[in-house]
Amino acid sequence: MRAIVHDVYGTPDVLRLDEIDQPVPGRGEVLLRVRAAGVDQGVWHLMAGMPYAIRAAGFGLRAPKRRVRGLDVAGRVEAVGPDVTRFRPGDEVYGTCTGSFAQYACAKEEELAPRPARLTPEQAAVVTISGCTALQALRAGRLKSGGRVLVIGASGGVGTYAVQLAKALGAAHVTGVCSASKADLVRSLGADEVVDYACEDPTDGVHRYDLVLDIAGNRPLHRLRRALTPRGTLVMVGGETDGRWLGGYHRQLWALLLSPFVRQQLRGLASTPNPEDLRALGEFIESGSLTPALDRTYPLAEVPDAVRRLRSGHARGKIAISL
Numbered sequence: 001m002r003a004i005v006h007d008v009y010g011t012p013d014v015l016r017l018d019e020i021d022q023p024v025p026g027r028g029e030v031l032l033r034v035r036a037a038g039v040d041q042g043v044w045h046l047m048a049g050m051p052y053a054i055r056a057a058g059f060g061l062r063a064p065k066r067r068v069r070g071l072d073v074a075g076r077v078e079a080v081g082p083d084v085t086r087f088r089p090g091d092e093v094y095g096t097c098t099g100s101f102a103q104y105a106c107a108k109e110e111e112l113a114p115r116p117a118r119l120t121p122e123q124a125a126v127v128t129i130s131g132c133t134a135l136q137a138l139r140a141g142r143l144k145s146g147g148r149v150l151v152i153g154a155s156g157g158v159g160t161y162a163v164q165l166a167k168a169l170g171a172a173h174v175t176g177v178c179s180a181s182k183a184d185l186v187r188s189l190g191a192d193e194v195v196d197y198a199c200e201d202p203t204d205g206v207h208r209y210d211l212v213l214d215i216a217g218n219r220p221l222h223r224l225r226r227a228l229t230p231r232g233t234l235v236m237v238g239g240e241t242d243g244r245w246l247g248g249y250h251r252q253l254w255a256l257l258l259s260p261f262v263r264q265q266l267r268g269l270a271s272t273p274n275p276e277d278l279r280a281l282g283e284f285i286e287s288g289s290l291t292p293a294l295d296r297t298y299p300l301a302e303v304p305d306a307v308r309r310l311r312s313g314h315a316r317g318k319i320a321i322s323l
């Protein structure tokens with residue numbers, strides 16, 4: 001089968017199309033004929049082996065342990081391994097797997113759900129990682145109906161879900177922060193207000209929010225706190241930096257240390273896709289209150305270009321690979 005593989009960490013140039021053996025589903029796994037795969041910042045981190053903490057976390061110190069990249073997936077169940085009870089051949093599913101940039105991939109059955117009828121495979125393939133992250137961030141922030149929410153990084157993979165989910169969960173007012181060229185997108189997702197980070201500092205303390213989701217921008221903790229109400233909650237999701245060891249995650253550690261001593265709640269987030277959240281996202285999608293913001297699709301051979309577009313910052317929402 002054809003797959004995108006790499007044997008060393010590096011830039012998108014290390015990714016190449018190759019012929020490799022088709023995987024065989026193990027106990028509790030299904031074999032998927034991949035229809036589409038999602039591209040997210042995690043793909044870049046595992047390709048680059050950066051920050052180094054990722055390598056130490058078991059992905060391979062000197063070289064990637066797994067050659068095929070790609071986690072988000074939508075596909076058709078081709079075969080099932082022993083003990084699989086929820087799916088059978090022919091089912092159309094979405095979720096996460098190991099190595100979705102390939103014609104076939106194996107996935108644990110608990111990492112999959114039936115593909116919502118409203119979504120194309122490409123749309124479904126970009127839901128799980130970013131959608132679960134957004135949902136878990138809003139829950140960690142104890143979003144209350146009627147609250148005011150600030151989403152920093154609202155036009156990206158996680159942010160486009162966070163804006164829609166915040167409204168669907170009852171936020172009274174959602175402010176999205178992004179570049180001017182993507183303000184229309186963020187407004188179309190339901191944001192009540194959009195702030196261009198190049199012209200205005202959303203953390204200048206003029207406006208205060210019950211919940212701040214810091215998905216991007218790498219603002220220091222003391223500035224993010226200025227945007228919070230006295231008992232507001234900050235959830236630090238991410239932020240791309242060139243920090244070689246921890247990336248931007250030292251800010252999350254600071255938040256954890258400081259939080260017990262202040263009235264505001266300061267939290268980091270390490271999201272994990274799970275079947276309950278996948279089901280919850282599916283319900284939002286079926287009800288029409290959540291729609292993936294799909295930027296572009298690329299064929300399998302052009303995964304390196306897809307990753308380059310993601311890192312260029314030009315994508316409006318999510319990027320998919322179509323097989």
Ligand SMILES: NC(=O)c1ccc[n+]([C@@H]2O[C@H](COP(=O)([O-])OP(=O)(O)OC[C@H]3O[C@@H](n4cnc5c(N)ncnc54)[C@H](OP(=O)(O)O)[C@@H]3O)[C@@H](O)[C@H]2O)c1
Pocket residue numbers: 040041042129130133152153154155156157158159177178179180182197215216217218236237238239240269270271272310313314315317
């Ligand atoms: N904690 C977790 O479990 C978890 C899970 C998933 C992702 N993440 C991390 O979350 C981060 C975001 O992921 P993503 O997929 O949403 O990335 P993305 O698709 O690249 O989106 C980045 C967003 O940040 C915005 N942005 C860029 N510079 C900014 C600035 N100075 N101020 C405010 N916003 C700015 C971009 O706006 P424009 O494009 O309009 O410039 C865009 O909306 C990444 O670091 C990723 O690794 C963490």
